[in-house]
Amino acid sequence: MTVHNLYIFDRNGKCLYYNEWNRKKQAGISKEEEYKLMYGMLFSIRSFVSKMSPLDSKEGFQSFQTSRYRLHYFETPSGLKFVMNTDLSVSNARDALQHIYSNLYVENIVKNPTCILGNSLDSDLFSTRLDTFIRALPYYNPRTT
Amino acid sequence: MADDALFEFLHMEIVAHVYRDLQFIKGETDNKDRASRVSILEGMGYRVGQGLIERLTRDSPCFKDELDVMKFICKDFWTKVFRRQVDNLRTNHQGTYVLQDNKFNLLTQLSNGKQYLDQAPKYLAFSCGVVRGALSNLGLESVVTAEVSIMPSCKFQVVIQKL
Numbered sequence: 463m464t465v466h467n468l469y470i471f472d473r474n475g476k477c478l479y480y481n482e483w484n485r486k487k488q489a490g491i492s493k494e495e496e497y498k499l500m501y502g503m504l505f506s507i508r509s510f511v512s513k514m515s516p517l518d519s520k521e522g523f524q525s526f527q528t529s530r531y532r533l534h535y536f537e538t539p540s541g542l543k544f545v546m547n548t549d550l551s552v553s554n555a556r557d558a559l560q561h562i563y564s565n566l567y568v569e570n571i572v573k574n575p576t577c578i579l580g581n582s583l584d585s586d587l588f589s590t591r592l593d594t595f596i597r598a599l600p601y602y603n604p605r606t607t
Numbered sequence: 608m609a610d611d612a613l614f615e616f617l618h619m620e621i622v623a624h625v626y627r628d629l630q631f632i633k634g635e636t637d638n639k640d641r642a643s644r645v646s647i648l649e650g651m652g653y654r655v656g657q658g659l660i661e662r663l664t665r666d667s668p669c670f671k672d673e674l675d676v677m678k679f680i681c682k683d684f685w686t687k688v689f690r691r692q693v694d695n696l697r698t699n700h701q702g703t704y705v706l707q708d709n710k711f712n713l714l715t716q717l718s719n720g721k722q723y724l725d726q727a728p729k730y731l732a733f734s735c736g737v738v739r740g741a742l743s744n745l746g747l748e749s750v751v752t753a754e755v756s757i758m759p760s761c762k763f764q765v766v767i768q769k770l
């Protein structure tokens with residue numbers, strides 16, 4: 463049971479923050495390309511899901527899974543996108559992502575006068591608190607499997 | 608009372624505005640400019656402090672002496688303005704007081720240690736002015752400076768001017 467990594471994108475597709483806790487395999491491309499790939503994929507999937515869904519959906523795209531991991535997606539009304547990859551035992555990380563947004567992002571970034579909107583998130587305070595929060599999650603448990 | 612976040616955001620923008628505008632006019636920053644910006648912020652705080660203290664001491668009796676005034680500032684005034692009390696008050700009994708606040712309201716979201724240390728004084732100037740204004744309307748002229756070494760803890764030094 464573990465959290466692999468976390469991305470935070472802004473409304474324009476720029477990756478503001480990335481951190482990994484338990485990533486066994488790298489993508490094989492540069493970080494910039496990886497962020498663009500992730501954002502592009504999310505954009506396409508969201509649009510696909512909203513068009514092709516056979517039912518009325520209020521929430522839209524929330525997560526997808528492969529045989530090894532699950533990707534959770536959370537978008538705020540202000541256009542911020544939180545993406546977290548966990549293993550398959552985590553069925554719903556929405557609350558965690560919501561908490562990261564309202565308690566960590568809003569408190570430590572938005573209220574930080576030195577953090578300008580649109581810049582990557584440099585604040586050490588934010589990083590340490592996020593790290594502590596992720597490690598304290600009930601489903602975080604780094605094992606070497 | 609209105610939401611605290613309102614004042615925090617307004618304060619952030621006031622500081623940013625003062626620094627942005629002056630930079631635009633002068634074209635570059637040097638020590639003299641930095642001092643003038645800090646004094647603009649402090650002047651704003653001075654006027655705010657003067658008004659605030661009238662309102663907050665409406666119902667209190669006269670203060671016996673200087674130390675009593677400082678204790679009021681540390682407890683009631685600090686609680687109303689910064690939502691907590693000053694953690695430590697020291698004095699040399701000759702007009703100098705050091706107020707230490709270990710979790711200063713306007714610095715908690717900035718950092719938890721040394722990051723952004725050089726930017727911290729900007730965000731303390733207004734508060735220094737508030738304290739100076741409050742004291743001046745209580746009859747004590749003073750000079751208030753602030754120093755910070757590890758955020759969010761900071762020390763305000765108040766030197767009462769004897770006439």
